[in-house]
Amino acid sequence: MAKIAYYPGCALNERSSHLDRSARDATVKLGFELDELDTWTCCGAVPPVSEERVMNLVAPSRILKDVRDSGRDILITICDFCYNTLKRTNFSIKSDEIIRKRVNAFLADDTPERDYLEKDDSPWEDYAGEVKVIHLMEYLRDELGYDKITESLKRSLKGLKIAPYYGCVMLRPQNEIQLDDPENPAIIEDFITALDAQPVKYPYRTECCGSYLSVSSPDASTRLCYRILTSARNNGADAIVVSCPLCFYNLDSRQKAISEAYPDFTPLPIFYFTQLLSVALGVEFGRQGFEKHYVDVTPVLDKIASSTGKGDSE
């Protein structure tokens, strides 16, 4: 079975291990294996937006260089923040000579002289951005092909109305990420269609969920998530699908606070795209880690079970 280099990132190692597990299960069903890097560190998760131009690129660059050194040129990630960080780091290394030199001075085996760093004339230009960072969903769309998913379906998601939620970092900034049109994307909608489910159109699919505000001003995030969830619900959604652990956290766990703040609110189940994929490809419900969800997903699973005629019996 083809093995493709895979960077899980911290969230998937811990809190979002169900995202990791379902992705591994699903890809095996599709005929390839996510091959976790032997050693890896945290990518930093936010470096491209900080003022510091180099230090924050060192960790992600080392990950990328290791992939290259192992003789591979594609790296799959799933978490939107890891994807954004790794892809943008690679972009900076490729397009900015000074960054390339400075970062490589840190990556070099022999300790660089201070001079090199100050004068930007490091002789090391070893890692030049050769690795292509790919989001798992991008891999499914562009390398595997969504039609291959449709051909492999074992459970029917027909009749399920799923609202895609993009968040902010999966698509932006457009010139560096180039995954889809950030104002009018289609990659998740097409994924939902490939699963034989029905994508729900609603205006809030690309609006912010509050992201890290969840920590510093949770009320703001509560308000934003309320609008997203309500809009999806009002447009007929049975569930929302996401790929980012932080979006998942905000949209799922935050529903507790939302229910307290907005009495009219009805909860809406949240899925990782890999969970829906894994379920549709026939993997047991029990392996999906649904117990980690705050909002009960049973109503959706019941729908799937009844339309397929088989529940978690495999």
Place this chain on the structure above:
Amino acid sequence: MKRIGVFVCHCGINIAETVDVKRVAEEAKEMEGVAYAQDYIYMCSEPGQTLVREKIVEEKLDAVIIAACSPTLHESTFRAAAEEAGLNPWQCEIANIREQCSWVHTDREKATNKAIHIVATIVQKTKLNESLEPIPVSITKKALVIGGGIAGIQAALDIADSGYKVILVEKESSIGGHMAQLSETFPTLDCSQCILTPKMVAAGKHPNIELMTYSEIEGIHGYVGNFKVLIRRKAAFVDWSICNGCGLCMEKCPAKVSSVFDRELAKHGAIYVPFPQAVPNKPVIEQDSCIYFKSGQCRLCEKVCEIGAIDFEQNDQFVEEEVGAIITATGFETLPVADLAEYGAGDVPDVIDGLAFERLLSASGPTVGEVKRPSDGMVPKEIVFVQCAGSRDPERYKPYCSKICCMYTTKHALLYKHRVHDGQPYIFYIDIRTGGKGYEEFYQNAEEEEGIIYLRGKVAKIFRDGDKTVVWGTDTLTGRNIEIAADLVVLATAVIPKDSTAELAQKLRIQTGPNGFLAEAHPKLRPVESINSGFFIAGAAQGPKDIPETVAQASGAACKVISLFSRDHLEQDPAIAWVDEDLCGGCRICISVCPYDAREYDEEQGIALVNEALCEGCGSCVAACACGATQQRNLSDSQIKSMVTASLGGE
């Protein structure tokens, strides 16, 4: 030996600041062949030219060199001055020490040395310059105008009124262009049809204008004064020579086609005229939509047409015409709403563009002038107008300002208020641009008296929510985010060149600028001409323009054509390629390299000749000719050799 005079211009400080002009003149005096040298503050001024004329006589000069700005600016000025003083104009040369020296350098010492080299180079050329005579070329005194919008109509009428023949070629079945779609026009609010229709009729009836609508340019050959144009007259499937425009066929046609003229807010049959006041008022059958063409059944129009004008067998016709000058006035389009992803990408029914709103306001439009929104026909109580939709956005859309939309948006809000008194219009703007006579007053009045709410900021997103169209924007004056649940949204979409302009420009071999609009020869001083002689431009094809500006430019282009036609013949620059017939071996390499089709093979003599009327003197064939048979007048091999030596500082 020739006695050459060198005149070094300061160009105010343009040259003198970076180049030591006095030293250039002194050094020039020392050059072999130079009998006189002098600097002066403004060579092109009357005293400057007088100096040149006087010195030619006093110093008995055989040739003069003006060391100044680019020859494209003043070569003709100084050649005329030299001629007045008795010199052959080709004994006057320009040494460009401004664009090619002072403007691009900062080091005074080095720039001065370079200027001296430039002068020395031109001295070498001038020594060997021959006296030449211009080549006379005849003129076909008939003009071609491409595009029958207000620009093309105005230009055609002006030329025709001065007694010359004009062919007006229009792609659609009727002339009129976008102005025919407009309701009322800023800043005076006169009805667009009322001021346009008389001009359309006049163009249709003028004895000197031949209208060719539903036609396109296929190909073009020739040169200024003598163009041959191939025009394709598209099959209308209606014999226009007998059709009397009764309209019976259109009433009966069962096909339903979205009207382009009505911005898809209405439908017409497969046989149609775009609007009732069309000139000529003759229908065409749109082949792709006609039931008969698709399925072989129907021919209803044929049955009802009493005079038998319907002709399903008609084919495209090709006609060749000879003309002396060409005006391109192919107008504009607007950025499709579907291209604006954040504004609904064309999927939200109640997001329309400015031209669609014009149709809703128009008394002859699909709603007879009542403002009704497309989704359900409701009269909107709240309308949001979004300016700069796709303009002034270098990152995602067009970098430029579309110029007309500030004014027409205020007009739209105002006309809406006049029709729906209790309605509330909002306008999102970046800033309001009202440069034009009476424009600021028009806007001030609307803002102060008409209850329009102006919000300074951009709109981030537009989406449908139930039957409302929600607009998210910012008011940067209060710093607040704004959400409006509107009944209708009108986007002032960017003005872009007509999609066919690029292809046409290529056929005509005229230039377009970075945004696809036709390029003028000089942005300030030659705004209605193309850089290629014989081609003129008018209207929104050259850049976003309102009607007054369009008409002014059209009349300007017409004047240029009339001035061209007022001459007996044209004069072609003789400093072009010529062939030494004894040396030419007939290899024909020159024919393959000439970008102007100026080289032709003479079977009888077995050599390649130069068509002097077509040759632009680019030198391609001179360089390509292996046996040295082709030479360029006043740029002979020996001239070039000594020029290169001089430019490198050699003797």
